[in-house]
Amino acid sequence: MTKLRVGLLFGGCSGEHEVSIRSARAIANALNTDPNPSKYEVLPFYIQKDGRWQSPDIAQSVLESGVPLPSEETGSPTTRTHLWQFPPLAAEIDVWFPILHGPNGEDGTIQGLLQLMQVPYVGSGVLASSVGMDKIAMKSAFAQAGLAQVKYMTVNRSQVWSNPCVYPKLCDEIEATLGYPCFVKPANLGSSVGIAKVRSRAQLEAALDSAASYDRRLIVEAGVVAREVECAVLGNDQAQASIVGEITYNSDFYDYETKYTEGRADLHIPALLPEAIAAQVQTLALQAFAAVDAAGLARIDFFYVESTGEVLINEINTLPGFTATSMYPQLWAASGVAFPTLVDQLIQFALERHS
Template sequence: MNRKTVVVLFGGQSSEHEVSRMSATTMLKALDSKKYQVIPVGITKEGQWLIYTGPTEHISTGQWEKYATPAIISPDAKQRALLKIVNGHIKEIPVDVVIPALHGAWGEDGTIQGLLEMACIPYVGCGVLSSAVCMDKVFTKLIAKNTNIPQAKYVWFTKEELEEMDKLVERVEKKLGYPCFVKPANTGSSVGISKAKDQAALVKAIRLAADYDRKIIVEEAIIGREFECAVLGNEEPIVSGVGEVLPAAEFYDYDAKYNNSESRTIIPAPITEYEEKTMRKIAAKIYQAVDGSGLARVDFFVEEETGRVLLNEINTMPGFTSISMYPMLWEAVGVPKAELMDCLIELALTRDSGIRG
């Protein structure tokens, strides 16, 4: 059997570099070496691309750069290749598909997808447009609003508007009140997110979010429970069951997700049939509204007082770490990681053939 050459991209220049390395490690272990010739390619925090040839375990620990050789994806559509650079000489390695296991800016936001489109190389996950709009929480909310999907109230503004902080604070207090959540518009893994309980905390949170992005969004705090479900497919996606997030901290921030062992997930979530059906229906609706393909994880709140199901966000390259909800949701219904990776690769190839004919 001819093995497909699969490049797994990891690392990147975003604040989620470390999470990406953990996701890639899980994916690499799940890919069947009998079916695929797998080439790990790391991107350093400085933006250098390197083919990695050492033990998979070193990717998550950060030691991987010691065993790496410079390489780049050629944007030349005729090559469809990874270019390995050794002693000034370039070796072409034809590529069948790329898995961009990258989270955050310059990976999950349409930029790497654009490069791969130019190179005519199929890739796992959402396309340029859907990746970009889902990475930007403001645009996601605008699409959800236009599609009549219920969500929390919010306001947004740009970094340039911080010169008139008093007016921003007034806007937030008038529309949302306290407590509220302040977020950079274009980060994931809860990086740069704060819960503000008063005016002083709000100002501090806005300045923190501005360190990560030029666009800031502030949302009303929803008192309730947090849920997630997984979406898989292209034009006719399927939606998994629902899992519940039980954060160890006051909210599911970066530390609670990846460093606090007391954070838990429950699969399947202990919810009513109506709540499950509503979340799964909304997940498919927002996925199709943003023109999703391949995969996504959709996050929800269920408000305690009213029972309303509210969309939180959609993630087009959800985490694949050992504790990530996306692969666990599929494993819960009998789809192991190896089979899930096969499916994602097949979806990438199907999407590409549909685009290029």
């Protein structure tokens, strides 16, 4: 049997570049674990922070070291000259496995490029990726599907920076509608980048200003006393939901440092939930997956409000962290799908969707 050439695409132009390298290392190890080597030949491709693609030999060295390559200054002649020059072996890939987290990786941009290449790729397409990345569009899709959510408001950068007459009224409206504590978030950044939990007018103003520096569209959400539970989804039109897991931590909220610093958060798999609640989370996860037209994989995060029994959807991650200790592969491992098998199934789902 002829082996399929898998293009493992990692790195990328986002603040989650280093996390992408870690995810790619775990996937490469899985693809080199029996029986996968008899089916696949792995060719890694590395995208530097300045956007340049590097060939498999250089990409392999980054995988082995785990250290990003230094980048040219953005917009420099060297960068512009090489930005759209792909390594020759990119034309020989049978199926792509993009593991690019954050902007330019899970927001539909790289998916559009892979779509133009007319080669199968793992994960959601352009629509689901962009909707899943944009918190405002995502919440609109969830509302249309009838999924319960926390109260929220949308804000434009112009309301924060450009109009001093509107700004105080905006803060008044946020306080009256959502109260404290609340969360201020850029609409289009992953992994809690730019997110702040606020409890006063001064903190709200600072958080709005900070979030506006990341994105021109912001979202403000009401705080809720709840347990944070997560469910992994695998498949295409007949997707399956994993068992449910829970995240606990001692920090004020699940920020970037808590997510990616070892020992800051604990994963409980399975979550200690009533059976009916766990089943409800699984059902809602599949509904959310379908609501954005996701494919291949996704992790869906929920709030379980014990005092009322409510399950509120928080967000969908169409390209979740994929390190050996990440929640998505751990949920499937606990559901009976080992890491190498999971990676194999994702490639097969990519081929199925393309065909």
